[in-house]
Amino acid sequence: MSIHFEKLSHVYMPDSPFETKAIDDVTLTINDYEFVGLIGHTGSGKTTLVQHINALLKPTTGKVIIDSLDINSDKHALKELRKKVGFVFQYPEHQLFEETVEKDIAFGPKNLKLPKEEIAIRVEQAMELVGLEPEVKLRSPFELSGGQRRRVALAGVIAMRPEILILDEPTAGLDPGGRDAMLLMLKKMHKKEKMTVIMISHYMDEIAALCSKVLVMEKGKPVIYDEPKKVFAQGERLAAMGLDVPTTTKLIIALEKKDINIPKDILTLKEIHSYIAENYGGDDSA
Numbered sequence: 001m002s003i004h005f006e007k008l009s010h011v012y013m014p015d016s017p018f019e020t021k022a023i024d025d026v027t028l029t030i031n032d033y034e035f036v037g038l039i040g041h042t043g044s045g046k047t048t049l050v051q052h053i054n055a056l057l058k059p060t061t062g063k064v065i066i067d068s069l070d071i072n073s074d075k076h077a078l079k080e081l082r083k084k085v086g087f088v089f090q091y092p093e094h095q096l097f098e099e100t101v102e103k104d105i106a107f108g109p110k111n112l113k114l115p116k117e118e119i120a121i122r123v124e125q126a127m128e129l130v131g132l133e134p135e136v137k138l139r140s141p142f143e144l145s146g147g148q149r150r151r152v153a154l155a156g157v158i159a160m161r162p163e164i165l166i167l168d169e170p171t172a173g174l175d176p177g178g179r180d181a182m183l184l185m186l187k188k189m190h191k192k193e194k195m196t197v198i199m200i201s202h203y204m205d206e207i208a209a210l211c212s213k214v215l216v217m218e219k220g221k222p223v224i225y226d227e228p229k230k231v232f233a234q235g236e237r238l239a240a241m242g243l244d245v246p247t248t249t250k251l252i253i254a255l256e257k258k259d260i261n262i263p264k265d266i267l268t269l270k271e272i273h274s275y276i277a278e279n280y281g282g283d284d285s286a
């Protein structure tokens with residue numbers, strides 16, 4: 001599904017001393033099946049922006065149009081839409097509450113009033129997609145590790161079969177192993193389920209590895225929306241916004257100081273390696 005913001009603004013606590021314009025006149029289109037990495041300094045409006053996609057927040061002015069439907073135009077449209085937009089909040093495992101993993105994952109599909117058999121199938125498939133062993137089904141989520149609990153929370157959203165998946169810092173607080181596993185899983189899921197994904201993350205390496213587009217927010221406005229290579233080649237501009245670049249980009253900058261010049265739009269170690277082999281000679285075995 002495509003997402004279009006039309007002159008969207010959002011003001012928190014209007015007409016009060018605390019009035020904050022969190023989103024400032026955003027017009028932007030995200031195409032179907034895009035995997036968007038959303039970055040920006042803290043307070044730049046990332047969470048506020050994505051909360052408009054399932055109408056958790058309503059525009060102060062402007063529109064949110066999903067597959068040509070203005071989602072705030074009527075109640076019925078909104079109800080149907082909510083089934084298609086899956087939202088994984090920060091630390092979603094804190095919202096698990098059922099006594100078994102199975103019941104937690106089934107909670108959403110049950111609310112959709114699906115037949116029992118269908119719910120069972122969805123729970124099973126969602127568990128497989130997020131990489132949970134079937135045996136875990138009858139265990140309490142509270143006995144599981146942090147990484148596994150997060151998978152349970154994600155499976156609960158996946159079981160709703162969303163066409164748009166929004167993830168607010170899905171790897172925050174996970175150890176490096178858990179983080180890698182989560183990323184690999186998201187990559188597979190995006191491919192298999194053909195969803196449009198928007199992932200907020202502070203880890204530029206993750207964004208570089210996964211996303212087809214990067215959206216950079218600054219003070220409520222989208223300032224860059226482009227392919228990762230093109231975005232991370234603008235390191236100075238990002239640094240001025242208090243943003244980091246991927247480790248590989250840093251490596252390229254360090255090599256530059258040693259007079260080894262690699263184009264800044266290269267993002268993987270493999271690409272760096274072949275570029276050096278091709279242009280500076282040397283061993284090509286790694």
Ligand SMILES: Nc1ncnc2c1ncn2[C@@H]1O[C@H](COP(=O)(O)OP(=O)(O)OP(=O)(O)O)[C@@H](O)[C@H]1O
Nearest residue numbers: 012013020022040041042043044045046047048049
């Ligand atoms: N519920 C709220 N009530 C009032 N102001 C809010 C609320 N939520 C966010 N804000 C303000 O709106 C602005 C944008 O906040 P938002 O949470 O969208 O930023 P963010 O980019 O997600 O930041 P972070 O990286 O810290 O998660 C900030 O100035 C913030 O203080």
Ligand SMILES: [Mg+2]
Nearest residue numbers: 046047048168
């Ligand atoms: Mg946020």
